[in-house]
Amino acid sequence: MTAPADQPRGGAGDGRPPVDLVVITGYSGAGKSEAIAAFEDGGYFCIDNLPPRMISSLGELFSLEGSGVRRAAVVSDVRGGEYFEELVEVLGQLTQGGLKPT
Numbered sequence: 001m002t003a004p005a006d007q008p009r010g011g012a013g014d015g016r017p018p019v020d021l022v023v024i025t026g027y028s029g030a031g032k033s034e035a036i037a038a039f040e041d042g043g044y045f046c047i048d049n050l051p052p053r054m055i056s057s058l059g060e061l062f063s064l065e066g067s068g069v070r071r072a073a074v075v076s077d078v079r080g081g082e083y084f085e086e087l088v089e090v091l092g093q094l095t096q097g098g099l100k101p102t
Helices: 032-041 052-063 081-096
Strands: 020-024 045-047 071-075
Touching: 020 032, 020 052, 020 081, 032 045, 032 071, 052 071, 052 081
Parallel strands: 020 071, 045 071
Antiparallel strands: none
């Protein structure tokens, strides 16, 4: 029996490996663009300049049955204190949801 299409996959005890989600942050000129390009060359699904609050939704979408995304990298600008707080919260939510962002 298969799980419904809207059920999370990977990392939830279903036998599949969890989605590999890499979150890249840094100051202007720190090499974020070069880092995301390297992940893209390595076969990762990549998104640049994503606000922290959207990362959680992205992780949920990637975890759905049939998404086809097993490895993803996201660049998020967290220069402002508010965005940094959001990122910390989102990373906690992803971890509680069975993903292990790095």
